Amino acid sequence: DVKVTQSSRYLVKRTGEKVFLECVQDMDHENMFWYRQDPGLGLRLIYFSYDVKMKEKGDIPEGYSVSREKKERFSLILESASTNQTSMYLCASSGRTYEQYFGPGTRLTVT
Amino acid sequence: AQSVTQLGSHVSVSEGALVLLRCNYSSSVPPYLFWYVQYPNQGLQLLLKYTSAATLVKGINGFEAEFKKSETSFHLTKPSAHMSDAAEYFCAVQKTSYDKVIFGPGTSLSVIP
Numbered sequence A: 001d002v003k004v005t006q007s008s009r010y011l012v013k014r015t016g017e018k019v020f021l022e023c024v025q026d027m028d029h030e031n032m033f034w035y036r037q038d039p040g041l042g043l044r045l046i047y048f049s050y051d052v053k054m055k056e057k058g059d060i061p062e063g064y065s066v067s068r069e070k071k072e073r074f075s076l077i078l079e080s081a082s083t084n085q086t087s088m089y090l091c092a093s094s095g096r097t098y099e100q101y102f103g104p105g106t107r108l109t110v111t
Numbered sequence B: 001a002q003s004v005t006q007l008g009s010h011v012s013v014s015e016g017a018l019v020l021l022r023c024n025y026s027s028s029v030p031p032y033l034f035w036y037v038q039y040p041n042q043g044l045q046l047l048l049k050y051t052s053a054a055t056l057v058k059g060i061n062g063f064e065a066e067f068k069k070s071e072t073s074f075h076l077t078k079p080s081a082h083m084s085d086a087a088e089y090f091c092a093v094q095k096t097s098y099d100k101v102i103f104g105p106g107t108s109l110s111v112i113p
Helices: none
Strands: A004-006 A010-013 A019-025 A031-038 A042-049 A064-070 A073-078 A087-094 A100-102 A106-110 B003-005 B010-014 B019-021 B024-026 B032-038 B044-050 B056-058 B064-068 B073-078 B087-094 B107-112
Touching: A004 A087, A010 A019, A019 A031, A019 A087, A019 A106, A031 A064, A031 A073, A042 A064, A042 A073, A073 A087, A100 B044, B003 B087, B010 B019, B019 B107, B024 B073, B032 B064, B032 B073, B044 B056, B044 B064, B044 B073, B073 B087
Parallel strands: A010 A106, B010 B107
Antiparallel strands: A004 A019, A019 A073, A031 A042, A031 A087, A064 A073, A087 A100, A087 A106, B003 B024, B019 B073, B032 B044, B032 B087, B056 B064, B064 B073, B087 B107
């Protein structure tokens, strides 16, 4: 079974803090993705990566950065967390069969 | 730009009744189509996918979907709803393997005992 794990299920941070969300997949997938999910807005793509050290902006990259130093790991970084970044963050990976495999999500609250 | 429409943000059915969740997409070519399910406080899980093989696709948990090119639709059905089917369902489209996946806004399914 494909497994995508995320470092935390719940996270509470203060405004201005630097936040790291980690995602690891164990299926040797080339592609990895970060989404945020908000009520009424569905899933919105923040960043994605098609290979190690490669990254592409998604639809809402402002306020975020990413890092992919190893194939299995894709990190999302909030340089200076703000209250409008309170959300559910979902990581996903995909390989040659196109469908995406999702992690359990991290519910981030910024106070 | 591609888009995905899911008619009805919330659908309620009785236990044992037919489940029908609607999905329409805009695409100039037959795309890859997916249905995902999300249970409370979990990530999304693939239910089924269409990748230009059979137009009727069977998935997990008794769900199936039919690709209709003329209607640009990919509706999800299940003959008999079960309480455990209560969840959020997302339709998604991907034009080619190199394109981003576009997700619909989701439909929340409630199953009434």
